[in-house]
Amino acid sequence: MTALSGAPLGDLVLTGAAPFGGAPVDLVLSAGRIAAVFPAGTAAGPSPVDGRGLVLLPAFVDLHTHLREPGGEDAETIATGTAAAAHGGYSDVFAMANCSPVTDTPERVRHVLDLAERTASCRVHAVGAITEGLAGQRLAPLDELAAAGARMFSDDGRCVDDPVLVRDALAAGLRTGAVVAQHAQCGRLAGEGQINAGPAAERTGLPPWPATGEETVVARDLVLAADAGAALHVCHVSTARTVALVRWAKEQGWPVTAEVTPHHLLLTDAEAASEDTRFKVNPPLRSPADVRALRAALIDGTIDAVATDHAPHTAAAKAADWCGAPFGMTGLETALAVVAEVLHTARGVDWALLAQRMSQAPARIGGISAIAGRPIAVGEPATFTLVDPLARWTVDPADTAGRSHNTPFGGLSFTHRPVATVVDGHVTADRGGLFPGSTR
Numbered sequence: 340m341t342a343l344s345g346a347p348l349g350d351l352v353l354t355g356a357a358p359f360g361g362a363p364v365d366l367v368l369s370a371g372r373i374a375a376v377f378p379a380g381t382a383a384g385p386s387p388v389d390g391r392g393l394v395l396l397p398a399f400v401d402l403h404t405h406l407r408e409p410g411g412e413d414a415e416t417i418a419t420g421t422a423a424a425a426h427g428g429y430s431d432v433f434a435m436a437n438c439s440p441v442t443d444t445p446e447r448v449r450h451v452l453d454l455a456e457r458t459a460s461c462r463v464h465a466v467g468a469i470t471e472g473l474a475g476q477r478l479a480p481l482d483e484l485a486a487a488g489a490r491m492f493s494d495d496g497r498c499v500d501d502p503v504l505v506r507d508a509l510a511a512g513l514r515t516g517a518v519v520a521q522h523a524q525c526g527r528l529a530g531e532g533q534i535n536a537g538p539a540a541e542r543t544g545l546p547p548w549p550a551t552g553e554e555t556v557v558a559r560d561l562v563l564a565a566d567a568g569a570a571l572h573v574c575h576v577s578t579a580r581t582v583a584l585v586r587w588a589k590e591q592g593w594p595v596t597a598e599v600t601p602h603h604l605l606l607t608d609a610e611a612a613s614e615d616t617r618f619k620v621n622p623p624l625r626s627p628a629d630v631r632a633l634r635a636a637l638i639d640g641t642i643d644a645v646a647t648d649h650a651p652h653t654a655a656a657k658a659a660d661w662c663g664a665p666f667g668m669t670g671l672e673t674a675l676a677v678v679a680e681v682l683h684t685a686r687g688v689d690w691a692l693l694a695q696r697m698s699q700a701p702a703r704i705g706g707i708s709a710i711a712g713r714p715i716a717v718g719e720p721a722t723f724t725l726v727d728p729l730a731r732w733t734v735d736p737a738d739t740a741g742r743s744h745n746t747p748f749g750g751l752s753f754t755h756r757p758v759a760t761v762v763d764g765h766v767t768a769d770r771g772g773l774f775p776g777s778t779r
């Protein structure tokens with residue numbers, strides 16, 4: 340884990356913001372912590388900051404971020420990716436290992452953390468590769484990666500096909516306290532798939548990508564996790580049958596958690612059938628029935644967390660034709676808006692549920708509950724995000740703190756938007772210009 344450099348905000352009062360969308364309060368902040376909480380309009384103090392009309396939430400935690408540095412700096416850097424994270428309301432991101440070189444040695448874990456310490460706008464947690472070079476052949480030195488600071492093991496981008504390696508990685512997770520996160524995809528079944536099998540593949544004539552590629556690996560891994568008694572985290576669940584498997588495993592008390600991406604909650608394979616490469620992603624956008632199952636699972640807790648799978652790519656790379664373009668979409672700056680829309684009902688947004696799925700649960704899964712996803716309460720760190728629930732904004736791909744513009748949501752309009760993020764009393768993003776002296 341990394342810390343943020345510089346001095347925290349001086350003492351001030353944040354007035355009138357509504358924790359979890361409930362009754363507004365005045366928060367007294369001092370030395371990076373919440374020093375006092377009063378009913379709105381009753382706190383007196385230096386430097387009042389007007390938070391009226393804003394929803395106050397614990398800042399978000401992203402278990403699945405591709406920051407691309409080292410090796411992919413033309414698409415993203417730790418500085419730009421974490422700036423995007425801060426603007427999206429995040430205090431913490433888990434940096435996936437599929438960099439160049441791959442984060443598969445303790446020196447490389449330390450290198451990522453050192454870079455982050457110097458340049459990041461949020462805390463960065465390193466993910467260590469499960470196998471050397473993500474090649475799926477030999478286990479990386481997982482105990483050493485954990486000792487160097489890796490909080491999660493994952494070959495994400497690739498699936499660990501060999502069940503013996505998954506078994507051994509789970510055992511290492513049990514020893515070290517790191518969670519094993521699998522990008523579940525049977526290479527034999529997924530083959531050269533390019534688009535969800537079914538009507539989208541039929542309409543476009545592109546090679547079909549069957550749901551079974553994901554589901555068979557999840558089923559196998561659930562058994563391995565139960566046998567090892569070790570925590571398994573299923574990355575980016577995308578199908579209804581994967582949801583059913585995870586639900587059943589949880590009913591057995593098996594040690595599994597799961598995430599879903601914002602794009603799999605909102606978009607379908609109908610968008611992909613346009614062959615606009617902004618919609619090319621791995622796993623692929625699925626059917627409307629899958630999307631309905633994912634939404635229900637997020638609400639009922641079968642899926643524990645939202646994770647962005649933020650995957651920046653250069654415009655040049657995405658300008659290729661469908662089969663030649665890389666998989667992936669950006670997501671850090673739009674996640675809150677998408678999830679709030681998905682969770683929106685006639686009674687409004689259930690902000691407590693949203694905070695569970697975007698902050699508290701991912702903090703727990705990543706083993707960082709001591710610092711993230713904390714209550715809004717006296718003595719707790721001043722680590723929160725302020726959301727404008729009436730923002731009514733349209734996504735402009737060029738308007739990003741990140742380096743790449745491959746959002747699938749460009750041109751779409753949303754209602755909710757983060758306006759400022761504070762981590763341990765440091766203002767890490769301040770689109771609304773709320774805080775004195777803030778330049779972010």
Ligand SMILES: [Zn+2]
Pocket residue numbers: 495496497522574575621622648
């Ligand atoms: Zn993945």
